[in-house]
Amino acid sequence: MKVCIAEKPSVAKEIAQVIGASTRMDGYFEGNGYQVTWTFGHFCTLYPPEDYKPHWKRWDLNTLPMLPDRFETKIMDDGGVKKQFGIIKKLLNKAALVINCGDAGQEGELIQRWVIKQASYNGEVQRLWISSLTTEAIKTGFKDLKPAEDFDNLYYAGSSRAIGDWLLGMNATRLYTLKYGGFKQVLSIGRVQTPTLAMLVNRHHEIENFQPRPYWELQTLYRDTKFNHTEGKFFTKEDGEKLLGQVKGKDLVIMDVVKKEGKEYAPKLFDLTSLQVFCNNKFGFTAEATLKLVQSLYEMKVVSYPRVDTTFLPNDMYPKIPGILKGLSAYTSFTESILGGTIRKSAKVFNDKKVTDHHAIIPTGEEKPLNGDQQKVYDIIVRRFIAVFYPDCQVA
Template identity: 60%
Template sequence: MIVCITEKPSVARDIAAILGANDRHDGYYEGNNYQVTWTFGHLCTLKEPADYSPLWKNWSLAQLPMLPERFGIKLIDDKGIEKQFNVIKQLIENASEVVNCGDAGQEGELIQRWVMQKAEIKCPVKRLWISSLTNEAIKEGFQTLKPAAEYDNLYYAGLSRAIGDWILGMNATRLYSLKYASKNYSSKSNVLSIGRVQTPTLALIVQRHQEIENFTPKDYWELKTTYREAVFSATAGKYETEQQASEALAKITGQPLTITDVSEKKGKEAPPRLFDLTSLQVECNKKWGWTADDTLKLIQSLYEKKVTTYPRVDTTYLPDDIYPKIPQILRQMSPYTQWTTGILNNGKIPKTKKVFDNSKVTDHHAIIPTGQNPAQLIGLERQLYHLIALRFIAAFYPDCEFMQTTAMADVAGEKFKAVGKVITKNGWRDLYSSDSNSKDNDTDNSDSRILPPLKTGESGPHTPDLAKKQTQPPKPYTEGTLLRAMESAGKTVDDEELREAMKENGIGRPSTRAAIIETLFRRKYISRKGKSIAASQAGIALIDIIEEELLKSAKLTGLWENKLRRIERGSYSANDFINDLKALINDIVIRVLNDNSLRRIEVDQSGKSQNTDKAEKVKSPRQAKPRIKSLTEIKCPICNQGYILKGKSAYGCSRFREGCPLRLDFSEYQPDLSPQRLSTAISKKFKKK
């Protein structure tokens, strides 16, 4: 019997129908020598700290860092999950072969592998890898099943990501909560949540907040003049003082303007790129104010309804083997006949490197329609499908062509410039101008200005204008611009080619960024103000108290993401990635424990916070009560600078890297001593000496 494991019941139903497994049982379908069952997304998770050691159950600085020698998984504590897992386990025990039919991505691979490991699978495993859920794609996928081992690196990358998040999240959250939360750190309202991706993302928002808060507007003046309805701007740019601007205005007032040069240049504008998940989320946020999570849920629904391809992708390209299928997809898009007919009747469909490029496609290609009829869609789903459909069709339309005219002028020695742009062939823009939803289209011709016919040497009167303006602060992030910043590790990137090159160093993955943003909202570190995102007092205070640049640097987090991608390709070791993070968190723990300031953050359920740094620092040493809450606050008796840390086989000094030789073996000092008892034992030992 061949057992197929999908990620959702709805997918299991579709696959079972194609395979002829038509008999429904509790938790699976059966028939034609197949059994098709399903997970509900994650059934398993990494073990909690207390699952590794009872010493890790309670939060204590003495037990940090928590670094299991070997990470393990467990079932999520849920009766429904336990019931379905037992169904899967029983089916696997009697299977001759298992087909992993999980979502074809890193997270889908991790979900399925964990379930199969927990069920102690012993039979051969194959992988179904498809980019859409159409019947044709599923049939083709089962005809080309691959050995599961071909996707081992994908699993190692997903596992490394999960373990890396555990190492940093579990340890840093406890470390900062115990060290800096003012009280009641075990309460959800006062935990200082730190994450590998979450904290650098919050840091971006807080940095933008501070840039806006600290921005000082500066006055400047712009000099323009109108000649024959053409607006010329002074090439000198912005005048920093009113005196400079007034002198320039006085100089040209009453003097004739002379055209010194007129040049025309033909230009082309290619169709917009196909969508990856991030660009789709950005576009929907810009047009309709949808959150990243809203868009992800809608596009996932379109995928499951078979009308669009796999959505959790980070490429805007298609592979060459899709090209022969394009005409059929266009023919099947019957609601769009008015736009597809011209392409299909023109003979061979154009093939360009801006659309088809095997080198830019790994596991999945850009999001495109499958050709299945979207008649079932209503409301926002239809709206989203329409956006994707038009973008796909536009990719095969001609470029938009325009003529750009640049005129240079002189007035009493002051230089001026005017630029006009005239579209000569709409090309792909015809697609949007004829769209009934024109207010939602991609075209914006507000920058197109038509200059009157101008000739070099002509001269005449003009009307100058001097305007006082102010520099503007950076704009707050919207979800769209934040997604772009996460994608490019905090750098503002408009150029598409450069954007593609920077994706490998982005913060998070397209499939996880929406969840990260939602987590920050849920933990009240950020809030929405219209379309804008604002950092809360709690979020600002948290980033302010984290002095470890490694925890909040978008650039460094992007480098970690790059390593994860290299693990996926087999060019970097998962063990090296995890060991690097273990060393990193160990160093961070030592440095934070050596922070002798009395900074504290109070956070309440509303997300308000108070950094009590100043209030506590003004206390004199005599007023401050001695606090020995954990081993880490016991001063080293040898160097008198570091603090006692607990290792694998002994207690030592936090300044061991600086050469402090203190070592107290567990054979003499029990590993489960309370901080007070250990402090007493150390005092006795070193008083004797």
């Protein structure tokens, strides 16, 4: 039996439907020679200090730094996690092949590898590597399963990040707490949280210590157009009045006009950060709200994988563009002119060197009913996608 392990129940369900595992069992789907099970986020965690050495349980400066000879993982102390892991372990004990269907990225690789390792599975593992959950993408992915070894470096990177976080967090938190913490006050130190907190504190200090300074500007209105003095602000009124005295009552003379022709390029496709910034500016959505919305769109199979850091597409996506555009039936007024000719292939859009785990966030060409906020996010993703295939705009 081939056992597929997805990262979420919803993803497992989509995969199971496509590969014919239609029978629902307790904790997995089965059928057509497959068993499709799932995790739900991190099932494993690195050992706490006391699991390595009992005396490390005590917070004492004399035990620092804590440097385990070898880092180990264990199942998280959660009833639901332990139950589902037990199901996964039983399936893996009888598996002829395991297919890692985790999210195609560093964290997804780490989550699934730790589970497979924790279950003591030593057989063959293959990797499903897809960027969307459409039926076509899943079928194509299963036809092109890759050896797990191809992604070892991705796993090593995720594992190194987790170990680095442990070393910094466990040691620095104890050090700062013991040296500077008050009664029962833990000073938590972390790779992400500490520099982020420092940025907030520094910005707070800047605001608190800001000293406003009055300034003056020299402006004139000519034919409903406001002109500003090119040297900007005056911090003493006398300087401004001195210049005003030199020009007041005199004619405004336009000495030179420069006219240039240029091209206005379409904005780049979205990565997660630029999407979050755009949605905050346009709709007032928080970064977390945008992430939840685009994640729901991904799970509904209408957009590609959202947790990405690139604004480019790989070259092998180019042949799929017409099919995606044709699927956007609600946007035919925009896509007809593109589909009527040869779709442009710009290096500003397609660049293999700028794509790592995933490509930019784009629509898949499938359409489903969406709620109000989902529709807002989906609409801007689609419009941005269509825009990059339009010819550059000539501006004068």
